[in-house]
Amino acid sequence: MLLNLLWLLLPVAYLAGWWSGRKGAGLAPACKVRRRPSDARSYVRGLNYLISEQQDKAIDLFVGIDRLDQEMVETQLALGNLFRNRGQFDHAIRIHENLVTRAAAHSDAHADALLELAADYSASGLFDRAEEIYGDLLNNKRHADTARDALIGIFEREKDWPRAIRLAEEQQRSGEHYRQIQLGHYYCELAEQAVRNDERETARLYLKKALAEHPASARANILRANLAMGRGDYSRAIECYTAVEKANPDLAPEIISPLLEAFERAGDTRALKAYIRHVRSRNNAYSVIRVTQQAIRRIDGDAAADRFFKEQILKRPSLKGLRDWAQSELDKNKRGEKDKFAVIINMLDSVVEDKPAYVCSACGFEARSLHWQCPSCGTWDSVRTFIGAEGE
Ligand SMILES: [Zn+2]
Known part of the structure; x- marks a missing residue:
């Protein structure tokens, strides 16, 4: 890390020595160049302090340098950022606060320093202060997007979903950024809160909004299906769970159990068997195989269930499948063989569990x-x- 710091600062030290005072244009009167040879000397001494890890002394020197031209602003911004990345938030805050105080209001340097200061506050957990600065920077053309992203991040962290929704929708309306997936999740968060408070109708309305933002939202469909299960509307639950599986085959392990339960509770054995045939025709994740095997056992008995299991495991071998196969073989074998199976099962258990x-x-x-x-x-x-x- 120290090497990184030096690579960054050495060229600027060179500039500080040779071009000191030549680049103050565009900065506010308070930052106007004062040619002081001592600035270059301070700079080099500051570097020496950094090299010898005397960071407090280094910062005293850097923030005390009178000259505040473009290079110096950039150097101090970068120095503060490096301290932040190293987790030394106090140092970062001190450097960036100093820049904010010294750079003229409304100048680019001032806004840049504010943005970094807000990031320091956020990284050190001072979210209130960060929020305040990012809120002000929403009016700054150059930094509005970054500030909005950061604010949304803070609201997510604080689980302040209504404010996250307001900002994300505002940004979406401006046509700059589309946040359908995020908005879908924010409304799902609100729906889950409503379910916890037993406000099912409110939850349903939030889920409607979630799907209006993100029509393929698996989470919204799972929540809708769970609500339907709760009120005994199994055909609606089946519809929502299968919509999840269709749009996100990866999520089949998440919904297979309640989906098969919905089929069984609906009492429609024909539909259940048709769905099992559909499962049989494809390659499946292990938990899908396991749960479907149990359903087949209930409908068609042990032999059909075991046949399905073997056929599926051969199609798509997995350690979990091998372990369960070994477990099912354990009871069928003689004493000497049983010990061997037990060793295999123990080994596979330890691998699978990790x-x-x-x-x-x-x-x-x-x-x-x-x-x-x-x-x-x-x-x-x-x-x-x-x-x-x-x-x-
Ligand atoms: Zn990640």
Whole structure:
């Protein structure tokens, strides 16, 4: 990290020494160039302090340099950012606050420094202060987009869905950015809150809005299906769950269990059998195979269920499938053989248990349960079922 800092600062040190005072144009009167040879000396001393990790002394020197031309503004912005990236938020805040104070109001330098200061506050958890600055920067042409994105990020973190919706819709209306997926999730969040408060009609209205924003929203359809199950409307539930599967085959493991339950509760064995034939005709994730096998066992008995299981596992082998096959063989074998199967099962158990079931396609974050928003990078709809021999 220190090397990065030096690579960044050395060329500017060169400029500070040789061009000191030649580039003050466009800055506010308060920042006007004063030719001071001591500035260049301070700069070099500041670098020395940085090299020897005496950061407080280095910052004292940098913020004390009188000259505030374009290079100096950029250097101080970058220096503050580097401290922020290293997690040294106090240092970053001190440098950027100093710039905000010194640069003239309404100048680019002032707005740039405000933007970085807000990022420092946000990174250090001072969201109220960050929010205030980003709110002001919404009126700044150059930084309005960044400020809006950052504000939406803060509202998401605070789970302030109404304010996140207001900003995202405002941005969408301006035609600059489309945020259908996010808006769909915000309304789903509100719907889930309503379900928790037992306000089902309100939840239904939010889900309608979620689907108006993002018609293929799997989450909204799952929530709608769950509500339908709750009121005993199984054909509606089947319709919504199958819509999820159709638009997002990856999510089949999430809905297979309630979907088969809806078929069974509806009492329509013909429709259930037709759906099972459809499952049989395709390659399936392991949990889909397992849950369908149980349904077949209830309708057609053990032999049909086991036949289905073997046929599906051969089509798409997985460690979980192998483990369950070994488990089912355990009871059928003689004593000596049983010990061998037990060893295989134990080994497979330890491998399968260590494997994450989900992975974020944006950042590689691994999880044991489905997240609609990646807890690591904050992307929506990026966490997917881990497909492959070691996963589903
Ligand atoms: Zn991620």
